[in-house]
């Protein structure tokens with residue numbers, strides 16, 4: 476049985492607070508920002524990357540629970556165990572999701588390693604057993620997942636919206652959605668490109684091709 480429930484959290488435009496301004500905090504700031512969060516970092520000192528980054532709010536202060544107000548996610552990444560623990564208890568009391576980077580027992584969620592190709596996101600977690608192994612698996616897999624995965628996913632998204640809007644029979648709809656996402660379609664896409672694949676998919680959608 477897994478210790479955690481894997482899920483994707485929508486934090487677009489939501490306030491997320493990172494306490495601490497070091498290298499580990501920087502990694503978390505990047506992933507939160509990439510997911511569209513409004514990132515606030517509270518720390519007396521920031522690493523140079525953070526000082527340079529635009530579009531994040533830097534609060535040059537020691538931690539105070541006041542800074543958590545309105546946040547959906549809180550990450551404690553200071554080098555002071557007492558501060559990290561206080562952040563954890565404050566966040567839990569306020570009903571927020573919290574992650575203390577060096578204390579898995581003080582995490583209501585943990586952050587997996589991830590490969591992002593447009594809307595496609597492959598995440599790898601060892602449940603805290605070995606973050607270094609999660610990272611190495613990412614480096615290994617990354618080479619196999621190029622930008623074509625992003626482009627094919629984008630095309631599928633467009634076609635899926637069309638199918639959902641136009642085909643009311645659930646069985647036929649499911650059949651088409653399965654068919655256009657099959658591996659031979661992806662091979663065709665890689666060989667012939669987006670335009671020919673789009674035509675092939677449109678033929679399937681309009682019933683000109685028999686579904687398997």
Ligand SMILES: C[C@@]1(CC(=O)O)c2cc3[nH]c(cc4nc(cc5[nH]c(cc(n2)[C@H]1CCC(=O)O)[C@@](C)(CC(=O)O)[C@@H]5CCC(=O)O)C(CC(=O)O)=C4CCC(=O)O)c(CCC(=O)O)c3CC(=O)O
Pocket residue numbers: 502503506574575576577578579582584585586587588589599600601602603604605606607608609610613
């Ligand atoms: C539980 C968890 C909580 C959390 O932070 O969410 C956690 C905890 C801890 N990490 C520690 C160390 C390291 N963490 C990394 C790297 C990453 N750590 C990440 C996640 C997680 N780390 C969560 C579990 C994820 C899972 O297992 O699935 C990644 C995937 C995502 C991210 O952080 O964004 C990111 C890789 C991103 C990428 O590159 O793809 C490296 C490697 C490196 O930096 O090169 C090292 C050094 C080598 C090592 O120790 O393995 C320590 C010991 C600190 C100490 O020494 O005291 C603890 C505390 C403990 O284990 O007790």
Ligand SMILES: NC(=O)C1=CN([C@@H]2O[C@H](COP(=O)(O)OP(=O)(O)OC[C@H]3O[C@@H](n4cnc5c(N)ncnc54)[C@H](O)[C@@H]3O)[C@@H](O)[C@H]2O)C=CC1
Pocket residue numbers: 494495496497498499500517518519520521522536537538552553554555558576577606
């Ligand atoms: N989960 C993970 O992936 C990893 C976790 N760690 C752990 O994460 C912690 C942070 O690591 P680094 O970023 O390398 O440390 P660091 O020493 O570079 O940064 C610590 C930061 O905490 C800030 N800080 C200290 N007291 C504070 C307070 N009262 N309020 C707000 N900010 C405060 C400092 O200003 C500094 O910016 C360490 O405890 C380390 O053991 C380390 C490696 C990997």
